[in-house]
Amino acid sequence: MAKQYETVIGLEVHVELATKTKIFCGCSTAFGGAPNTHTCPVCTGMPGSLPVLNKQVVNYAMAVGLATNCTITQYCKFDRKNYFYPDNPQNYQISQLYLPICRNGHVEIETSAGKKSVGIHEIHMEEDAGKLIHDEWEDCSLVDYNRYCVPLIEIVSEPDMRSAEEVIAYLEKLRMIVQYLGASDCKLNEGSMRADVNLSVREVGAEAFGTRTEMKNLNSFRAITRAIAGERERQIGLLESGHQVTQETRRWDDAKEDSYAMRSKEDAQDYRYFPDPDLTPVYISDAWLQQVRDSQPEFREEKIARYQKEFDIPEYDIGIITDSKHLADLFEETVAICGQPKKVSNWLMGETLRLLKEKNMDPEDIVFSPENLAKLIGLVDSRAVNSTVAKEVFEVMFDEDIDPENYVEEKGLKTVNDEGALRKTVEDVLAANPQSVADYRNGKEKAIGFLVGQTMKAMKGKADPGMVNKVLKELL
Numbered sequence: 001m002a003k004q005y006e007t008v009i010g011l012e013v014h015v016e017l018a019t020k021t022k023i024f025c026g027c028s029t030a031f032g033g034a035p036n037t038h039t040c041p042v043c044t045g046m047p048g049s050l051p052v053l054n055k056q057v058v059n060y061a062m063a064v065g066l067a068t069n070c071t072i073t074q075y076c077k078f079d080r081k082n083y084f085y086p087d088n089p090q091n092y093q094i095s096q097l098y099l100p101i102c103r104n105g106h107v108e109i110e111t112s113a114g115k116k117s118v119g120i121h122e123i124h125m126e127e128d129a130g131k132l133i134h135d136e137w138e139d140c141s142l143v144d145y146n147r148y149c150v151p152l153i154e155i156v157s158e159p160d161m162r163s164a165e166e167v168i169a170y171l172e173k174l175r176m177i178v179q180y181l182g183a184s185d186c187k188l189n190e191g192s193m194r195a196d197v198n199l200s201v202r203e204v205g206a207e208a209f210g211t212r213t214e215m216k217n218l219n220s221f222r223a224i225t226r227a228i229a230g231e232r233e234r235q236i237g238l239l240e241s242g243h244q245v246t247q248e249t250r251r252w253d254d255a256k257e258d259s260y261a262m263r264s265k266e267d268a269q270d271y272r273y274f275p276d277p278d279l280t281p282v283y284i285s286d287a288w289l290q291q292v293r294d295s296q297p298e299f300r301e302e303k304i305a306r307y308q309k310e311f312d313i314p315e316y317d318i319g320i321i322t323d324s325k326h327l328a329d330l331f332e333e334t335v336a337i338c339g340q341p342k343k344v345s346n347w348l349m350g351e352t353l354r355l356l357k358e359k360n361m362d363p364e365d366i367v368f369s370p371e372n373l374a375k376l377i378g379l380v381d382s383r384a385v386n387s388t389v390a391k392e393v394f395e396v397m398f399d400e401d402i403d404p405e406n407y408v409e410e411k412g413l414k415t416v417n418d419e420g421a422l423r424k425t426v427e428d429v430l431a432a433n434p435q436s437v438a439d440y441r442n443g444k445e446k447a448i449g450f451l452v453g454q455t456m457k458a459m460k461g462k463a464d465p466g467m468v469n470k471v472l473k474e475l476l
Helices: 055-067 164-182 221-240 285-294 300-308 314-322 324-338 340-359 370-381 388-400 404-410 417-431 432-441 449-457 465-475
Strands: 007-014 080-081 090-096 102-111 114-127 131-135 140-144 151-157 193-201 213-215 247-251 258-264
Touching: 007 221, 055 102, 055 114, 055 151, 055 285, 055 432, 090 114, 102 164, 102 388, 131 324, 164 193, 164 221, 164 324, 193 221, 193 285, 221 247, 300 314, 314 324, 314 340, 324 340, 324 370, 340 370, 340 388, 370 388, 370 404, 388 404, 417 449, 432 449, 449 465
Parallel strands: 213 247
Antiparallel strands: 007 151, 007 193, 080 090, 102 114, 114 151, 131 140, 193 213, 247 258
């Protein structure tokens, strides 16, 4: 009988924090920018420069720790992790090994197998590395230090996950918590959320863990899912053929759907950690901790419960809207202006999600304002525009956040409510389509649909379909 294997997975998730400046200097953390323009003597490792801790980094780290049920280490400190690499100008990274700011937490996830708690071993603060750009034409490597010293938290899970489905559920839960806190935008494509996957396999029923590998270069949920499947198969293949799995760091190439070894896996002693002599320990008072605890936002579960009481919208809509903090804020702010939760929900669930999918965007990328969405709903309610025109206006608003009232006025898109003009157009349509008129009078109800369409076409879409129907039936 063939052996059955179980996958054991733990994650190291790096999240770039949404501070305006870097963790130990005043340089900008903005994404992009010309190479090496967001730099100074501190973040380029110049001799004699001294780091100064950004307090907001500590606030964000505590907030994430509290939201993931961690114990906050009220006396914590920074350590130097020594290694030599071109993207690391100091030849060490400032991190936390001995006293990380958060420990012993957990989050609840839900998959097709049901609910499960995934343990969080620790969360620590550290600085990001620079970025190497390998130029194959010139056969050289260039380094951009803009990202160097951008503040990170590293969320280290326990090896509690057993499938790619659980890993994605865990990552989605973490991303939602961090986004609700406003601690990061968690855009995988921009590297503000990155996951390293530690994976091993063992025979079903075995207690001891197998030898694990760590996979890097995973910047999408799709890549993570494929990497887990690929590495599981590779390790099982090695064990089945009588070989050992080597503990190493591997790089996943999503285009080739394959991974390759980067280096043998280092242990903590290889980095020669020692307390950073330039940074004093961080003492978090009870009052400071309470201040962060009191400022925690309403999270998704609480929002869902409140929406069910306050708003008359389907539970499915509530689930989708609260899945994104930005979408939930947009919903609430628009409802506060127009007082029509169901209509706001319809626009978000229908046209907004359709355009997000078409343009491959996240809800966080939405640019239109609650004020303009409320105005568009008002235009439809007052019959100033019909639903077809409203959808056309919304598409422009989605891209450019135009004022729909001004746009409708400028483009002459207002519904024609002049019954005399409409009646004249309907008479012309009836005269031009005697067969459809005869069909309707002979009991073919559907024939009126064609006549409505012809009238709307003649009115360039600017008629009220309800009024068109009414006039048509009168004249028929």
